[in-house]
Amino acid sequence: MIHPQAIVDPGAKIGKNVHIGPFSVIGPGVEIGDETWIGPHVVINGLTRIGKDNKIYQFSSLGEAPQHLGYQGEPTRLEIGDRNVIREYCTLNRATATSGGVTHLGDDNFIMAYCHVAHDCHVGNRTIFANGTSLAGHVTVEDNVIFGGFSLIHQFCRVGAHCMTGIGTVTFKDIPPYLLVAGNTAVPHGLNVRGLKRRKFSSDSIEILRKAYKILYKSGLRLNEAIEQLEPMTKDCTEAMHFLNFIKHSERGIIR
Known part of the structure; x- marks a missing residue:
């Protein structure tokens, strides 16, 4: 299941029935759970743990060092749960050493192309990130949130459960649970009743x-x-x- 043109470090732990496509690079310290599918040209580095039955598409970069000037090479982590779909060109970075040292993505999330999850973020379960959504550092996203395309969340913000954002939403403050929000900067437009x-x-x-x-x-x-x-x-x-x-x-x- 590992293509001969993939590069897998001997220090990586690969589960059962894992598919790794050509030209993908899996570094030392990486753990990949059973039944996970990794396409071509994917790079996974650092202390990165990926659970079971995930699908990771081409040109994604997982577990690279945080984009933070204060990071000094500390052994921080990226943890990804089960049954996530991570589409093309997504970037999920490891944490810094200042806030527990873990960036976390839960279970059953759908991360569309060109999304970014920065250092020290904590994303719950069953979220949807439409294309181009970006989380700055230290963002918390609760369960069942849906981000419209190109939504931008400022560092240290929280997004409450069952929220939905419109296309191009930008927020510098917390978004309470259950809301429909849109705009730059974001304003509420009622409850997400349909959701x-x-x-x-x-x-x-x-x-x-x-x-x-x-x-x-x-x-x-x-x-x-x-x-x-x-x-x-x-x-x-x-x-x-x-x-x-x-x-x-x-x-x-x-x-x-």
Whole structure:
């Protein structure tokens, strides 16, 4: 399953039924899980662990040193879960030594061509990155987020679960869960109701989230006043609790 024109370092650990295409380079310290398919002209370096049943297309670069002037060659990592699709020309970098030393991509993500995941990012599960989406360093992306093409996320920002961004969205602040956002800079355009219904959110939960959205974005209240109004809504709705906790723990501030 390893093409004779691929270069695989003896120090790499290759699982069962792994396909590695011609002219791909697999460096020492790399671990590749069972049933993973790696196309031609892929470069995987550094302390990079890739799980099972992933598909990595041509000209992608995984596990290279972080693009950070403070990086001094420390043994940092890139960890990729299972069943991810990483399309052409994607770049996922290892972490720096300042924030735990790990860049992480979870399971069942679909990363389209020309996307970039920078050092120290943490991406959850079942996300979709449309072409050209880029995460700067230290970005956190929760589960089930969909990025429109060429979305740009500033360093240290967080993107909440079940969000969807429009084409060319740029944000310098945190995006709370469940929102539709677009623009440069990003502004909210309501709840991602269609996405929530697809993911089997109950009608009661969606209605509570609609009310929470109106309090935060339509009431004219200051943020601390809106938080007070949101508190009672979390008692019977775990989704509203996540919405509120995300806002409370924002260090960069949220888009409004």
